[in-house]
Amino acid sequence: MTDKKKNKTRIAAVGDIHVRETDSGKLKEFFTQVSEKADVLLLCGDLTDTGRVEEAEVLAEELRACSIPVVAVLGNHDYERENHEEIRKTLVKANVNMLDGDSVVFGDVGFAGVKGFGGGFDKGMLGMFGEQMIKSFVQEAVDEQLKLDGALARLDSDYADIKKVAVLHYAPIKATVVGEPEQIFPFLGSSRLAEPLNRRGVLAAFHGHAHIGTLEGETSKGVKVFNVSKPILAQQGYDPPFYVLEV
Numbered sequence: 001m002t003d004k005k006k007n008k009t010r011i012a013a014v015g016d017i018h019v020r021e022t023d024s025g026k027l028k029e030f031f032t033q034v035s036e037k038a039d040v041l042l043l044c045g046d047l048t049d050t051g052r053v054e055e056a057e058v059l060a061e062e063l064r065a066c067s068i069p070v071v072a073v074l075g076n077h078d079y080e081r082e083n084h085e086e087i088r089k090t091l092v093k094a095n096v097n098m099l100d101g102d103s104v105v106f107g108d109v110g111f112a113g114v115k116g117f118g119g120g121f122d123k124g125m126l127g128m129f130g131e132q133m134i135k136s137f138v139q140e141a142v143d144e145q146l147k148l149d150g151a152l153a154r155l156d157s158d159y160a161d162i163k164k165v166a167v168l169h170y171a172p173i174k175a176t177v178v179g180e181p182e183q184i185f186p187f188l189g190s191s192r193l194a195e196p197l198n199r200r201g202v203l204a205a206f207h208g209h210a211h212i213g214t215l216e217g218e219t220s221k222g223v224k225v226f227n228v229s230k231p232i233l234a235q236q237g238y239d240p241p242f243y244v245l246e247v
Contacts, residue, residue, distance in 0.1 A: 008246040009109045011165065012037060012068075013228040015044030015208020018077065019059040021052065027059075030240050031066035038244055040106050041068055043096075044208040044228055045075025045115060045169025048087060056087040060094035069106055071097045073113040075169040075209060099167055101147030103155050109247060110162045112151035116170030116207070117141040119190035121177075126186060141190045144170075149196035156200065163247050166197055166205035175217030176227035177210040188213070197223045203247055215243075 012034045019027070034041050048055035056078075063070060078087050088098050097104045099113025119126045119141040128138045148166065155162050171177045171189030180188060188210045197205055198221035205219075208229040215232055217225045226243060233241035 009040065009107050009163075010038040011040050011042060011109070011245045011247060012242045013042040013044060013206040013226065013245070014230050014233060014242040015169065015206070015227075016046040016075070016211060016229045016231065017043065017059075018046055018049040018230075019055050019062070020049045021054050021058055024058050024061065027062040028065040031063060033240050034242055035065070035067040038242075039068055040109070040111075041066060041070045041242075042111070042167050042206050042228075043070060043072035044167060044206050045073050046077040046208060047072060047074065047091070048078050051078050051080030051083050051087070053083050053086045053090060056090040060090055060096075063094050063096065069097065070095070071099060071104060071111045071113065071167055073099050073115050073167050073169055075115060099151070101151055103151045105155070105159065105162065108161070108163055109165055110155040110159060111165050111167055112148060112155060113167035114144050114148045114151070116148075116168045116172070116193050117144045117190060118170060118187040119192060120186035121174035121189065121191045124185065125191050141192050145190075145192040145196060148193060149200065152196055152200035152202065164200060164202045165247065166202050168193060168205060168207040169209050171207050171210060171213070171225070171227065172197055172205055173217050173219055173225050175214060176207070176225050177213040179212045179214055180210050194219045194223075197221075204245060
């Protein structure tokens with residue numbers, strides 16, 4: 001009899017690790033433990049605390065303790081000082097698979113990733129109307145939606161029967177930001193990100209950003225969504241704070 005467990009991919013995920021320059025040596029044990037419990041690690045944005053390249057260099061050094069593939073997207077904190085390209089390059093040199101509208105495959109699981117953007121959810125989603133500044137804000141969310149859809153479409157065209165997982169920073173649904181003040185929901189994510197998840201048959205999506213949101217939710221089509229922000233995982237009793245899903 002075949003052991004189906006052998007065909008499972010264990011995905012560990014965490015967001016909002018907010019690495020600082022003073023964190024040198026503090027994360028090696030964390031990444032060692034992740035490597036023992038999972039086959040792939042997802043880092044869901046806000047990799048650095050203030051968007052400094054030096055913080056990314058600390059993270060790159062800490063990741064030397066990680067012996068499994070790492071897939072990551074950037075978050076809003078990583079854009080804070082307009083150093084996001086240097087941060088990306090620093091982590092790519094450390095063998096991190098940085099996604100921004102593209103994908104990577106390990107075994108029979110394909111990971112598509114974007115940062116995402118805000119704009120609100122469901123009936124409260126901001127429309128493309130009014131001043132140019134508002135239109136530009138909405139266009140950013142649309143652009144992220146299209147990048148995610150393109151990455152998922154390429155997985156469909158290049159691989160047969162691939163299991164698709166989305167890696168985001170901003171939330172694609174309202175359910176996983178519940179707990180945050182409702183006034184800031186429009187800045188925590190956008191329902192536009194859920195559309196490609198539903199249409200492309202994504203198995204699960206992981207995001208961060210909402211530090212006091214809700215761990216689990218699902219899209220209107222039943223796609224599982226996990227808010228794996230580090231503070232949420234810690235509050236939920238995950239020690240060390242990472243979430244593992246077998247697919």
